[in-house]
Amino acid sequence: MNLENLTRTSGEWLRGTGPESDIVISSRIRLARNLAAFPFSNRASAHQKAEIETLLRERIAKLELDAPLEYINVPGLSQLDRLFLVERHLISRELASGDGPRGVALLPLETVSLMVNEEDHLRLQVMRSGFALDEAWQDVDRVDDALEQKVNYAFSEEFGYLTACPTNVGTGMRASVMLHLPALVLAKQIDKVFRALQKLNLAVRGLYGEGSRASGDFYQISNQVTLGKSEPAILNDIRQVIPQIITYERQARSTLLKESKQSLQDRVARAFGTLRSATMMTSEETMDLLSSVRLGINLGLLEDISMPTVNELFIHTQPAHLQKLMGATLDGEERNAARARYLRSRLREPNPN
């Protein structure tokens, strides 16, 4: 796959379409699977890992999906390209930084990603724009069905799909929905929502998963329990809470509009102004300002810029994307200058809509 072609788009998860896409960015499901007759990746020798990779790569190549999958050998990628795929949510940090033979099979549309020799031998991931858990489940279930006819998965009647970490055993499924919740953050209500979710055994994480801070007001909500509940039941747990959170965010937005429209307008205008004129920009600041701009567009406070452009800027200003767009390796300071230059050039363009 030519990664350069991907740089020009924003990928599936920031496409900005799909149900409730003003608040729900994307839906994602991943399944953890292991081969029955091999030790788990962390315990496998380099030779065994090579065997696992060859076996899975061959089986994956025989899958008949809507489009042909393309297999990328991860150790053969530069650090920059690996980070690029992490930023697009196509591979995990663990796969990017691990060692030994490993790879990822991707659909050109970036909706399906099959990681080989991650913490588990196989991690199947499906991503959909907007609130589309059911569609994502149908897709990933279908790929899993097709693969399980070609390989022997490690499975026990009692514990389900056996995984390297007991936190994933059972269904091996992690389903997550990414939300943009700027108004709940502004209204300082977000912690209450999180505490409630944790009581329901759901996890809340930032944009780039475990340990990452919620930059740009993006939050991922996912299941913690994988054993003792069927896949539809787990999906249902998440599906039921999301509409309520959407309602809270909408209420917070309309309260802001009613009670502090002027200061909100000021915030959005300043964010847009800074993005359009600053000469040094960190990734963090960019995310925060773009978040305000995104909120502004959704509330009709800003019309000089389109939503697809903002969504694209969220990903294009990430370190690896930026460097690929500029065609050069840049250190931190140079990146901040290049990021500001890029933002200025993109935001000066007339609105295509």
Added chain:
Amino acid sequence: MKCQYCSNPATVHLTDLVKKQKKELHLCQACAEQQQLLKKNELNLQTIVQVLLGQHVGPLPDELARLTCPRCGIKFMEFREQGRLGCPHDYEVFRAGLEPLLAKIHRAGRHVGKTPRLQPPAEQVSELLQLRSQLRAAVEAEAYEEAARLRDLIRRKESCG
């Protein structure tokens, strides 16, 4: 509460049972470290998770600590330190240690949900796992003739299945 050794606030509280006598210790961080009750650990996510996982399992009975998986060679202690199991067979071998852990994490102990349609006979799978473990040991011991024999055996078994 104050530390029993100095007058700083006690943050470490230990209760020990010696000959049915309850013995309590209240120490500050510095004294606890001096008494080597606490290791100076950098507080990172990995350690916290391990400690929490450890606490979930509770005190480790000797027999559990000594358990080793015959297929992949991992010890239960190693699993507790790393948080990762070595092979699918560990779920059987470490059952006694894993069951309370699974109950804490998932509040359940039995799988409900999808089942693969294709399931190989269990004996065949465990035999292959064992052969692979032997192969690895042979390679490490540089016993290449034995390794070649095992490799061919694995190939034959796999092509039958």
